[in-house]
Amino acid sequence: MARVVSVTKKGQATIPKDLRERYGVGDKVLVVETEEGILFKPLPMPRDEYGSLKELFPGKTAREILEEAREKDKVREEQLSRGERD
Known part of the structure; x- marks a missing residue:
């Protein structure tokens, strides 16, 4: 067409x-x-691809969501550096 x-x-x-x-x-x-x-x-x-952050994390700001994700990454990196696995 x-x-x-x-x-x-x-x-x-x-x-x-x-x-x-x-x-x-x-x-x-x-x-x-x-x-x-x-x-x-x-x-x-x-x-459409990721959904709304407001729907996934009600009551939290984008900064709070990002800070929590960074903290989780930091903890995970420390665990991996010590050879720990899930």
Whole structure:
């Protein structure tokens, strides 16, 4: 299927709504230069791939989540350096 879309003076083009919905196009797309021309590929939304941190860690800030993860990594590295396994 091919479509004609207008490009503004600023280089902006509008992807038709039905295509955005069908392919899950969010705020950003990957632009790939090919031998045939330009290919626009939808990028997965971080929330779709990883879920919402607010849903996974209710009541915690991103900083708190990161600090806890770093502490767990530090403990795990210390265990591994002593030769301990799970």
